[in-house]
Amino acid sequence: KYVFSTGDYIDSLELSGSVRDINDGEPVEKIMVGLYDFKTIKGKDSIPFNNLPTYYAYTDENGRFSLSNMKYSDFLVVAFEDARGNFKMASGKEKVAFTNDTITTSLDLGPLKLMAFDPQSPDRFYGARHSGRGQIQLSFNYTLKNLEVEYLDTSLQKEFHFLSFNKEKDTANFWFNKGEKDTVTLVLKADSQIVDTSIVSLKDYGDANFTLKAKYKEVKFNEPIYVKGSTPIKAIHDSLIYMVSNKDTLEISNTSIDNNPLQLALKPASRPKQYSLIFKEGAIENIFGKKSDSAQFDFSSLAKADLGNLNFTVKVDSTFPMVLQIFNPEKQKIIDTTFKETITIKMRYMKAGIYEARVIVDEDGNGKWTTGSYFDKRQPERNIEYLDKAEIRANWDLDLEWRPNVSEPQFSKPKESRSAKN
Numbered sequence: 001k002y003v004f005s006t007g008d009y010i011d012s013l014e015l016s017g018s019v020r021d022i023n024d025g026e027p028v029e030k031i032m033v034g035l036y037d038f039k040t041i042k043g044k045d046s047i048p049f050n051n052l053p054t055y056y057a058y059t060d061e062n063g064r065f066s067l068s069n070m071k072y073s074d075f076l077v078v079a080f081e082d083a084r085g086n087f088k089m090a091s092g093k094e095k096v097a098f099t100n101d102t103i104t105t106s107l108d109l110g111p112l113k114l115m116a117f118d119p120q121s122p123d124r125f126y127g128a129r130h131s132g133r134g135q136i137q138l139s140f141n142y143t144l145k146n147l148e149v150e151y152l153d154t155s156l157q158k159e160f161h162f163l164s165f166n167k168e169k170d171t172a173n174f175w176f177n178k179g180e181k182d183t184v185t186l187v188l189k190a191d192s193q194i195v196d197t198s199i200v201s202l203k204d205y206g207d208a209n210f211t212l213k214a215k216y217k218e219v220k221f222n223e224p225i226y227v228k229g230s231t232p233i234k235a236i237h238d239s240l241i242y243m244v245s246n247k248d249t250l251e252i253s254n255t256s257i258d259n260n261p262l263q264l265a266l267k268p269a270s271r272p273k274q275y276s277l278i279f280k281e282g283a284i285e286n287i288f289g290k291k292s293d294s295a296q297f298d299f300s301s302l303a304k305a306d307l308g309n310l311n312f313t314v315k316v317d318s319t320f321p322m323v324l325q326i327f328n329p330e331k332q333k334i335i336d337t338t339f340k341e342t343i344t345i346k347m348r349y350m351k352a353g354i355y356e357a358r359v360i361v362d363e364d365g366n367g368k369w370t371t372g373s374y375f376d377k378r379q380p381e382r383n384i385e386y387l388d389k390a391e392i393r394a395n396w397d398l399d400l401e402w403r404p405n406v407s408e409p410q411f412s413k414p415k416e417s418r419s420a421k422n
Helices: 044-050
Strands: 013-021 032-037 055-058 064-070 074-080 096-098 112-116 125-132 135-140 147-151 161-165 171-176 183-190 193-201 212-214 218-220 225-229 233-236 241-245 248-250 252-257 263-268 274-279 284-286 295-302 307-315 322-327 333-339 342-351 353-361 383-385 390-392 397-402 416-421
Touching (some): 055 064, 147 161, 233 263, 241 252, 322 342, 342 353
Antiparallel strands (some): 135 171, 183 193, 274 295, 307 342, 322 333, 322 353, 353 383
8 A cells, every 4th residue: 555644754543443233233334434634624514525534444344444544633433325436425315324523543542333324214105006906005114103094085984994004014005995986085194183195096906816824824822813814804604614633623612803804813612733724615705795715724733831931121221211122033023112211021922932122222202213313413323232132942931131231332242130940
C-alpha cells in the first residue's frame, strides 16, 4: 500500500471494529465504514450525503474492518451501503450504522462495535385487489395490528365477511360471499379509527377451488386436530368424517368450525399413537356451497411423556418497558408480550427442542421493536438474545432465569442460572 503523509511525519494511528445486524447479530459484509473529520467537514446535519469520508474501509465476510495510518482528530463514524459507489449516501434508505458521538483517535482506542439497521419507511397501504372468488387481498409495508375492515355500504354488513392474515402480518385477506356488484368500497380501521378506504373492482372468478390440509401432523394429547380449508368453511357433515387406527374405526367426540372459519377443529375420543383422519367426498362445505373432495391425513400423537415444561423468568434493571419474544424449534414466534422488571412465562406440554428468546428495550413504548433513524440521530431499539437457548426435553421440567444486560445490544454469552429436574 502507499501511504501519504498529511504533515512532516507519517500518521500511525489505527482503528478496527465490526458491523453487525441489530436484529440477529449476524456480521454485515461489504458495508462501507466512513470516518469524517469534524475539523474539515461541512453540513454537519447531512454529513454522509454531502461529504466524502476522510478514511474508509469495507467490512469482510465476518463484518470486520480495519484502518491504519490515521491522524489524531475527532471523527464521526457512519457505515452505510454505498449503492452508487461514490462514497456518499444516496437516499437515506440504505442499511446504516453510526456513532452518536465523535470518537477521538488515539493509541489506546479499542475496537469499535457498530450495529446496522434498515431505516423504517413511512407506513403505507399499497392497495387492495380482488385476488379470487370471495377474496380481496390488502397489502401493507408494515406489520398490521388491530386492523378492522368493513363495507362502506352498511346494507352489506350483515353478510358474511372475515379477515385473515399472512405469517408476517403485512397482508390481510378480506373474505366475503356476495359478489353481485361490480365494485365494493372497503373501510380500513385501526383501533376503531378510519385510516383509509379502498374501492375494489370485482371480477368473475367462477367456482373457487376448495381443498383441505392438515395444520400439524403431530398432535398433542390435549389439543384438537386442526384441518385448514383453502376458503372459509360453512358446514360440516360429521357422518362423512371418521378416524382409523390399525383398521379400527374410532369415535370423534366433537367437530366444530374454529373461531377462524378457515380451519376445522376435531376432538377424538381416544388418542392412539398413529391414526388417520378420513374425509369422504362432500364432508366439508365452504361459504360458496362448494363441497370438498375425499381426503386422508395421517397423524401421530404426542403424549404427556413426549412433552416437557418450562418456567422461563426474565429479570431486567431498566426504566423502559420490555418486550419478551420466544420462538419454538421451527422458528415460529409463540410468545410476544410486554413487561416491566420481571416476568415468568409458564410453558406447559411443549415439544422437545431448542427454544430461542430475546428481549427488546421498548424505549417508545409501542409494544414492538422500532428501528433507528440517521436523520433523527436515533439508534434502533436494543434487542438482546438469550444465547444459551432453552432446551426442552421430553418428560422434563425446566426452570430458567435470565438477567440480560440491557445497556447495549448483547451478542456474547449472558449470565443465567438454571436447574432441571426429571
